[in-house]
Amino acid sequence: MAPTPHAPTPQPAGPTPSDPGTPSDPGTPDVLAALATEARRPGGAEIDLLPTLELARLMNAEDRTVPEAVAAELPAIAAAVDAIVERMRRGGRLVYAGAGTAGRxxxxxxxxxxxxxxxxxxxxxxxxxxxxxxxxxxxxxxxDDRAAAVADLDALDPTPADTVIGVSASGRTPYALAAVEHARALGALTVALTGNRGSVLGAAAEHRIEVVTGPELLAGSTRLKAGTAQKLVLNTVSTLVMVRLGKTYGDLMVDVRATNDKLRARSRRIVALATDTGPADADAALAATGGRVKDAILLLLAGVDAPTAAALLARHDGVLRNALREALG
Structure with missing residues (x-):
């Protein structure tokens, strides 16, 4: 049975300093010991004595558990994506906030x-x-600089149409937490991406994605499995958001920007695949539309000229399928 998504129910803006779950020093050993991301793997005390190939196999085996952990959070990811899309359709932005590996x-x-x-x-x-x-x-x-998070966010002049995703393996990084709390106070949509359940960051956000990958090969090194999980989730969120916004046509990246030779070749291939034409026709359509892939596809599939293609896409907020539907009647 698929797991139930975390409901985006209203929650407090975050625990108060008196909350026993929010110790004054988040780096104290007793706090770290309670985090799955800080736990020590059974049998890890002598991994430095293993042959290199065996050590590589051990690490690879640990890495293979990450997609399963992400899969358990797919309903929560999907719910967050749908909420983000609704905001971005109103002109909102998607903002990630984190420190260290998560921030990178x-x-x-x-x-x-x-x-x-x-x-x-x-x-x-x-x-x-x-x-x-x-x-x-x-x-x-x-x-640890909460004030910097607030200042960094304020520099973007956030609005209620924006979304802020706080990314933190521990779920308690002050920078990410402050960004989420401040964004929520301003009416923006907030999402927490963490590696521990029941975190203060998760409690502060409307949506929480908690990918528990467990102890790392090197205890506490969350650039490993936790970082891999964050990369997978961020890939999923941004990709699905862009699909829902009409940035793709099927599995083709029709909003790609051809800024180098590789991307120009990719643009030609995308147009050819979408229209079942050859490279010469694709090149001619791209030349007529200033290299804009969506417009070129409209030219070839609907038989319209470049200005008409641009007008159709503008009328349908850049969604190629909708523009094609109108053009083809």
């Missing part, structure tokens, strides 16, 4: 959306504790 993965996913899906600048944003410097160097103290 959010920035990575945001950075891949413009070339892949043709998103507008600033439509998908990654915020990382410590700023751009933290992408290539560890800025560990930055994750």
């Amino acid at each position: 993965l959010g920035v990575l996913d945001a950075g891949e959306c413009p070339p892949t899906f043709g998103t507008a600048p600033g439509q998908v944003v990654g915020l990382i504790a410590g700023g751009p410097a933290a992408l290539t160097s560890a800025v560990e103290a930055a994750e």
Whole structure:
């Protein structure tokens, strides 16, 4: 039986300092001992003595458990995606906020959306504790800076149409927690992506995605299974959101931006596949539409000219199927 999604029911903005689940020092050993992401694997004390191939097999076996953990959260992921799409259709943005590995993965996913899906600048944003410097160097103290999270979010001038996803393996990183709490107070949609159940971050958000991957090969190194799970979930969220927004046509990335030779070749291939034509026809259609894949497909399938294709797509918010339906009557 499929698991029941976490219902996006109203919840408090977050535990108070007096809440026993929110100790004043989240880094104290007793707190860390309670987290699945910090637990120690049975038999892990002597892994450094294993032959390299056996150690590699052990790590690979651990990694194979991650997709199953993500699968258990698919209903929660789907519910969050549908809520995000509703906001983005109103002009909202998707914002990731995290520290360390979690923050880097959010920035990575945001950075891949413009070339892949043709998103507008600033439509998908990654915020990382410590700023751009933290992408290539560890800025560990930055994750405790709640004020910086609020300031980073305020710099985006958030609105109720926006969505903020706090990403934290522990589910208690102050930067991610403050971003979610502040976003929710401003009326934005909030989602928590964590590696532990019952976290303060999950309690602070309207939607919670809790992918419990368990103890790491190296105790507490959440750049391993927990980070892999975050990457899979972020891939899923952004991809499904873009599919629902009409950024694809079937499995084809029809909003791809052809900014280099590889992407120009991909654009030609996408047009040819979508229209069952050859490279020459695809090239001619792309030339007529300034390289815009959706417009080129409309030209070939509906027999319209470039201005008409552009008008059809504008009328249907860029959704190619709907534009085709009107063009073909």
